[in-house]
Amino acid sequence: MDIRLVKGSDYxxxxxxxxxxxxxxxxxxxxxxxFFVHFNETSYTAEINGEIVGFLIGFLSQSHSDEAxxxxxxxxxxxRKNNIGKKLYNEFFNVVKENGRNIVRCVTxxxxxxxxxxxIKMGFEIEEGNKEVDGVSVFANYDxxxxxxxxxxxxxx
Amino acid sequence: MDIRLVKGSDYxxxxxxxxxxxxxxxxxxxxxxxFFVHFNETSYTAEINGEIVGFLIGFLSQSHSDEAxxxxxxxxxxxRKNNIGKKLYNEFFNVVKENGRNIVRCVTxxxxxxxxxxxIKMGFEIEEGNKEVDGVSVFANYDxxxxxxxxxxxxxx
Numbered sequence: 001m002d003i004r005l006v007k008g009s010d011y012x013x014x015x016x017x018x019x020x021x022x023x024x025x026x027x028x029x030x031x032x033x034x035f036f037v038h039f040n041e042t043s044y045t046a047e048i049n050g051e052i053v054g055f056l057i058g059f060l061s062q063s064h065s066d067e068a069x070x071x072x073x074x075x076x077x078x079x080r081k082n083n084i085g086k087k088l089y090n091e092f093f094n095v096v097k098e099n100g101r102n103i104v105r106c107v108t109x110x111x112x113x114x115x116x117x118x119x120i121k122m123g124f125e126i127e128e129g130n131k132e133v134d135g136v137s138v139f140a141n142y143d144x145x146x147x148x149x150x151x152x153x154x155x156x157x
Numbered sequence: 158m159d160i161r162l163v164k165g166s167d168y169x170x171x172x173x174x175x176x177x178x179x180x181x182x183x184x185x186x187x188x189x190x191x192f193f194v195h196f197n198e199t200s201y202t203a204e205i206n207g208e209i210v211g212f213l214i215g216f217l218s219q220s221h222s223d224e225a226x227x228x229x230x231x232x233x234x235x236x237r238k239n240n241i242g243k244k245l246y247n248e249f250f251n252v253v254k255e256n257g258r259n260i261v262r263c264v265t266x267x268x269x270x271x272x273x274x275x276x277i278k279m280g281f282e283i284e285e286g287n288k289e290v291d292g293v294s295v296f297a298n299y300d301x302x303x304x305x306x307x308x309x310x311x312x313x314x
Contacts, residue, residue, distance in 0.1 A: 015301040029186045033300050034264070038218040038226055061195040062216055069195055107191070143190050144172040 001084065003091050006043040006055065011036040013052050014045070014074075021074050031057065031072050042068070044091050046075075046084045053079040056088040060099055068096040070106040089122055093156055102156045107149045110138050116150055124152035158241065160248050163200040163212065168193040170209055171202070171231075178231050188214065188229050199225070201248050203232075203241045210236040213245035217256055225253040227263040246279055250313055259313045264306045267295050273307055281309035 006014075011033045018028040035043065039059040046054035053076040061067040070092060075084045096104055106124070108115040110133040120126070129139040133148060142149035163171075168190045175185040192200065196216040203211035210233040218224040227249060232241045253261055263281070265272040267290040277283070286296040290305060299306035 011301075012298065028301050030189065032187065032264075033306075034226060034228065038216070038220050038224075040220050042219065059195070059219055062199065062219075063195050063197050067195075069191060071191065107189075141169065144168075144185050149190075 001053070001082075001087070002047045003044055003087055004047070006036055006040050006045050006057070008033070008036050008040065010045055010052065010055070014055055017052070017076075018074060021077055023077075035059075035071060042092065042095050044088050046088055048079065052076075053082075054084040054088055056085075056092055058092050058096075058104075060096070060101060061105075064103075066101050067103045067105060068092070068099075068101050070104060085118065086122070093154075097156055104154045104156065106152050107142070108152070110134065110136060110148050110150055119152045122154070124154040127151040127153055158210070158239075158244065159204045160201055160244055161204070163193055163197050163202050163214070165190070165193050165197065167202055167209065167212070171212055174209070174233075175231060178234055180234075192216075192228060199249065199252050201245050203245055205236065209233075210239075211241040211245055213249055215249050215253075215261075217253070217258060218262075221260075223258050224260045224262060225249070225256075225258050227261060242275065243279070250311075254313055261311045261313065263309050264299070265309070267291065267293060267305050267307055276309045279311070281311040284308040284310055 015028055018031060019026060035057045042059050043057045045052050055074055056070060057072040058068060058070040061069055073085060073088060116136060126137055129137045131138050131140040136150055138148045138150050140148050172185055175188060176183060192214045199216050200214045202209050212231055213227060214229040215225060215227040218226055230242060230245060250261065273293060283294055286294045288295050288297040293307055295305045295307050297305050
């Protein structure tokens, strides 16, 4: 597997994959091309035999000088259980540390139990919100009306 | 009118306004809260008597050290023709220059004729794309399949 920085031209390949990998949920609007143009030295793709099987889109926070944020991570459904996600996260953690930062944040929906379990396994902690959903602390209406979110933070060593 | 930097808490007020100000188009997914958390020293709201009547969400490009990008601008439909947009853009241009940068980029849909005319009036130039729509040069499928975009750039003095 090759992990490398994303290029602007990867967007044409990745954008149509998103709704497919997310089982038909309309997700591609959440990933406009700007992330591939303006944050491409902290975003990665994973390829196997030239096929994109995963990607991670992240950035260094402009407002918080010790933080970085992961906006979007996707892994091809046919290639899960191959540690692709783990390798992408670790690549991101390394670039964050190289930039002298030690906190990584990300956000997910309370319905996404797989994502919640995955982030806990990867060493993220759930931030204390203002509501509980199925035993998980969430921030009500975080991403707009009825868009509750689970907020994660991981401190890098 | 007061123009000030956005705060995280403005998101709760602004997010529900977006679809309303855009005449019912589903736009709010394009503005997740992360922009109010991680780019809030280059993003502004305009208020009249404590009511939010406009906002501009922008950032300094992480990948291109001489560039900045405007992601989203909205003005209350009842307060147009009041130069609110112009004041928000000028505030952003100033912060970009203060950060030693001199190119501002943004992107719009070819259907949004008002936005195209507005950016030209504000001194933006349209970048040469690979397709023409109603006499305007566009980048085909720029933001995903069937999502053509007009790309603008403005050089600051």
